[in-house]
Amino acid sequence: MIGTDIEEVRRIERIGRNKPNLLRRLYYPEEWAYALTKANPWQTLTGIWCAKEAVWKACSGIADVGMQDICIQHLPSGKPIVRITVLTPMPPIELSISHTLQYAVAVAIFR
16 A cells, blocks of 8 residues: 655644644654754654655555554664554555655555
8 A cells, every 4th residue: 555645844834833732742752853853843844744644544444543653763864664553563664755845745655
C-alpha cells in the first residue's frame, strides 16, 4: 500500500502560532525536538505531518492506526523512520520526506 501527502508550510505555521496546544498534541516530543534543531522548524514540522498522513493512508485497510499512534523519527544520517506505537512487530514501511520553502511532501510504502 502507498500513501502520500502534501501541505503548505505556512498552514502548519499558522496553526502553530494560533493554536500551539493543538500542534503539541499532534506531535511527539522527539518530533518537536528534532524540528527545533533545524534552521526552519516549520518546514520540518510540516514534513513530519505529511509523513504521518502518508503512513496513515498507507496503513488504512491493513491496520487500525490513528494519527497519534504514528511517530516519525530520524536516523543520524537524517533518514526518516516510522514508529507505530500500536503495532508490534513493526511492519516494514519505507518513507521519504521532501520540502521547499512553501510546501512539504511525503510518500510512505507499507510492504
